[in-house]
Amino acid sequence: MTIDFTFKIGGEAGQGLQSIGYALSKAFAKGGLYVFLNQDYESRIRGGHTFVQVRVRNEPVYTLSEEVNMLIALNKETIDLHKNELVKGGAIIFDGEKIPIKAEDNYYSVPLEKLALEKGGSKIMINTVATGAAMGMLNYDFNLLTDVLYEEFGRKGKDVVESNVKAARAGYDYSKENYRGKYDFTIRSLGSSKRMFLNGGEAIATGAIVAGCKFMAGYPMTPTSPILEFFASKARDYNLVFVQSEDELAAINMVIGAGYAGVRAMTATAGDGFALMVEGLGQAGMTETPIVAVVGQRPGPAVGLPTRTSQADLLFMIRAGNDEFPRAVFTPGTIEDAFWLTIKAFNIAEKYQIPVIILIDQHLADSFRTVDRFDLSKVKIERGEMLSEEQIRAMGLYNYKRHQFTESGVSPRAIPGTPGCLVVTDADEHNEEGHIIEDAETRTKMVLKRLRKFEGVKKEMEPPKIYGPEDAKITLIGWGSTYGAIREAVDILRKDGMDVSMLYINVVWPFPKDEVSSALSKAEMSFVVENNATGQLACLIKSETGKEVNGKILKFDGRPFSPMHIVKEVKERVRG
Structure with missing residues (x-):
């Protein structure tokens, strides 16, 4: 039997909704099922x-689904706002003793507060009772929740622990005993599973640790604060250093200092926090210091909607900083991408001595998903041309040139403090030794040296991914977190008889212009799908390939795409 069930x-805020969602998700994941969890929350600690x-x-x-099978309502507002999202036969679990509302056939009252006090000893256990009640309604294995x-x-x-188990058991037994004959939908375990359940932020932080990142500095900002927290929580276990800086400018400068000293280092911030880091980004570009910066997009400008989602910083990331210098911009769209592209970001940053975003x-960042365990045997650490003490001695005493001109543009790198060499650099324009210059000839040679590195970076990038037939008549193009929604939309549209595929770009810079140009040439119609108001990817495609897409499916209300939203838009435009 096919299972596709949404709670x-x-x-x-403050009622423990995340705890319910997380406990449900983990219990189903333990039973071999696949789970996707997303959150919608306001910028406040309580209320709302x-x-x-x-x-x-x-x-x-x-990805998420617009159709809801079970609504667990801890207040009346939830019922008023979301009851019409329920599928036919869907259920609403609520506390009829505390929420005065006229119950209908699909309303299932459970005395959440009463059971929390009686069995758990505290009202704080209401969320645990609700979790058990949902499990009981579905006759799911209670031992997995335990x-x-x-x-x-x-x-x-x-x-x-025992208070929570008793509270969950009370909710489980109450709903099972009172409503199982009336509500018969069942979810059964498919067997034990060792899949991981993590969100994008945790995947990035894990990838950084596996890649050998030893230093992280940052100032907390939604949606990347969990990355800082996760990294900091592992500091003792993996000999890491984390600094919560006084501001974003301090954070990126600390990371540049660590990178200069030979340490793999990273910062994480939001788009408006990165605006404060841009001067530091240019310094990393000029001094050819490898750093990694994670930027979490949220609606702006300025503070905007700090707990919502957006994809409006794409062009900003590609062009941020004064003048021209090479960089790479990765745009992961899945948990797996978040992990593996983070490792690649550190390798590219060090091999080419550039900043990677x-x-x-x-x-x-905030959505959780079940994923198979990462195969760590595939992890490769590539630090580029790092000089040993023997190689430095062979050069002769203090003959090392930090910014030596090379055919690739990449200069051999030495760690400060290595005997026999001075590692000199400057944010002003400089010569091969790293000392400040003013002459036109050296300036020109240095600019071209730095830019030559970009050709090597291009060769390191994998092509965009295609989901569906390569010669489909309709191509949907996306980047970042739209991956899941577009992928499922493609499945739905193909079942409805439409010839459609997805082109997914997880590295937007260097831009894969040949592959994108080829895909556009094969398709009769093409649409970009983006969470911004102007179609920034569409603009980038036009500027890099000279080709225009046929349409833009845009959403900029701070909420993510659903598959059905995309399906509806595509059908209207194709038939329209």
């Missing part, structure tokens, strides 16, 4: 309307 858990959505399938899932609760609360002591958004 929506709604209430106010917040929801978490969990989609469960028996096959891989990459395992999750022990994992999550074990560090808080035996009493806390990993451009994500709130939707990718």
Whole structure:
């Protein structure tokens, strides 16, 4: 039997909605099912309307669904806002003793607060009772939820764990005993699974650690704060150094200092935080210092909607900084991409001594997904041309030139403090030794030297991914977190008889103009799908290939695309 079931858990910030969503997700993942979790929350600690959505399938899932099968409402506002999203036969779980509302056939009242007090000993256990109630409605294996609760609360002591298990059991038994005859949808375990369940931010932080990143500095900003937190939490285990800087400018300068000293280093910020880092980005470009910067997009300008999603910083990342210098901009769209492209970012940064930007958004950063364990045997660490002490001695005492002219543009790199050499550089224009100059000839040679590196970077990039037939009549083009929604939209449209495929770009700079140009030449119609108002990818395609797409499917309200949104837009435009 095909399983495609979506929970929506709604209430106010501070009611433990994320805990419900996470516990449900982990329990289903343990049972061999595939899970996708996304969050919608306001920029406030308490109050306001917040929801978490969990989609469960028996096959891989990459995105959210507009259709809701079960609504877990911790307040009346959630019912009012989301009851019309329920599919036919969908269920609403709520506390009828606390939410005065006229119950209909699909309303299932569970005394959440009463059971939390009686079995858990505190109102704080309402979310745990609600989790158990949802599991009971579906007749899912309670032991899997018990395992999750022990994992999550074990560090808080035996009493806390047992209180949560009792509260969950009370909700489970109540809904199962009272409603199983009325609500018959069942989700069964498919067997044990060792898949990971993590979000994009955790995947990036994990990738950085695996890549050998030893230093990170940052100032907390949504949506990249979890990257800082995850890295910091692993500092003792992996001998890492994390600094919460006083501001973004300090953060990038610390990272540049670490990179100069030979340490793999990274910072993470939001788009408006990166605006403060741009001077530092140029310094990394001029001094040819390898750094990695993660930039999480959110709607702007300025602070904008700090907890929502956006893809409006694409052109900013490609052009940020004064004058011209090489860089790479990666745009992962999946958890797997986030991990592997982070490792590649460090390799490219060091091999070519350039800044590399990993451009994500709130939707990718905060959304969780079940993924297979990463095969660490495939990890390769490439540090580029790093000189040994023997090689430096062979040059002669203090003959090392940090910015030596080479055919590739990449100068041999020495670590400061290595006996027999001075590693001199400057943010002013400089000569091969790194000392400031003013003459036109050296300036010209240095600019061309730096730019030559870009040719090597281009050769390192993999082509865009195609999902569906390469010769499809309709091509949907996306980048970043739109991957999952476009992919599923392609599946739906093809089932409906439309000849469509997806071209997915996870490296936007260097831009893969040959591959994109070829794909556009094969398609009769092409559409970009982007979370911005002006179609920035479409602009980039035109400037790099000279070709225009047929249309733009744009969304800039701070919310992510759903597959059905894309399906509707494509059908209207193709038939219109």
